Amino acid sequence: MAPAACPAHEMKRRLVLRLGLAQLINWGVSFYIPGAFAAAIIQDTRWQAGLVHAGLSLALLVMGLVSPLSGGWIERWGGRRVMCAGSLLNAAGCLLLAGSGTACQYLAAWLVLGVGMRLSLYDAAFATLAALLGPDGRKAMVQVTLFGGLSTSLFWPLGGWLADTFGWRAGLTCFAVSALLGWALLLGLPGQPPAQAKQPTAIAAMPLPRVPARLYGLAMALTAFLASGLSAHMTSLLASHGLPTALAALWGVGQVGARLADCLQRRSLPALHLNLWVGVALPACFALGLVGLGSAPLAGLFVLAYGALNGLATLLRASLPLELFATEGYAQALGRLLAPAFLLAAVAPWVYALVRSQAGDMAMLWLSLAIALGVLSSAVALHRLRRAGP
Known part of the structure; x- marks a missing residue:
């Protein structure tokens, strides 16, 4: 049954479940990659530990640069499209990491992941919930973060096992497939809320106090x-x-x-x-x-x-x-x-x-x-x- 046809509480439950599981996956296949694979990457490539860990810092810098634009994208195209794009970028970033043979290729992959992280993690999910539920979205936001908080418990041991068993490149390829699962979950989110559907013009930038x-x-x-x-x-x-x-x-x-x-x-x-x-x-x-x-x-x-x-x-x-x-x-x-x-x-x-x-x-x-x-x-x-x- 389409989300619009569900009772309000059922729609909210499905929304939280889909967003929560997507957060669980997207945090694990992006932000927590170093915790799962850094040691294996250092041992295999002989790159400096500082270089390997600098990838995440570079991604955070990219998130800061993309952040002023991301809100407008969510309001223009809707949270579902933007977060789906973020999940696909996370998958692409994992594949690029898996195939990186030089330090430059490795850092370039983190540039892609930086954009994907900004479009798929908590802040994008919060904006999506605010658009769909309005001021009543706080409880749903809390519930979504409960899923995200479990990400290290799943993806750190999973990544370690994959790296030990198949190698870190194969492990990151598996993470890319997991990111596609997150994308599939996000495809089921509701589209624009009805109030915005009646006003197809783009929302102007709101002046803030x-x-x-x-x-x-x-x-x-x-x-x-x-x-x-x-x-x-x-x-x-x-x-x-x-x-x-x-x-x-x-x-x-x-x-x-x-x-x-x-x-x-x-x-x-x-x-x-x-x-x-x-x-x-x-x-x-x-x-x-x-x-x-x-x-x-x-x-x-x-x-x-x-x-x-x-x-x-x-x-x-x-x-x-x-x-x-x-x-x-x-x-x-x-x-x-x-x-x-x-x-x-x-x-x-x-x-x-x-x-x-x-x-x-x-x-x-x-x-x-x-x-x-x-x-x-x-x-x-x-x-x-x-x-x-x-």
């Missing part, structure tokens, strides 16, 4: 910088203090757990209030990290807490614009305001590595605490601004 837009963009850029920098160094940070590296797995547990808790609430906390709570908790979390690296239980609590806060930050990335801006301008707002977040995420691992090599692990955590205070300042400013008036 300047101060809320800047505060939102700043908060998302800072949280993206934190997540990217810490994810690149968390395992080695634990190991350098004699702690079990298995504690790093608590990051994913906290992330999925926080999203699940939000999803199970009968009435969700308004995004602006949740943003304030996350802003307050982030500095406390890094203060715990500064004093807790000498103890496995405290270090585990730090990793778990930061994972939970990072999971909530991903939800805020999607839900805050629903309260700050008009729904009709959602896709373009995300496209323009998240561009700095992708650019900062690309350079964060290098900045953290520089700080760590020059001043040590504690300096890296002090830097994180300073950035967390910046997130808190933006959250307080946004909350006060909205209390002062519309």
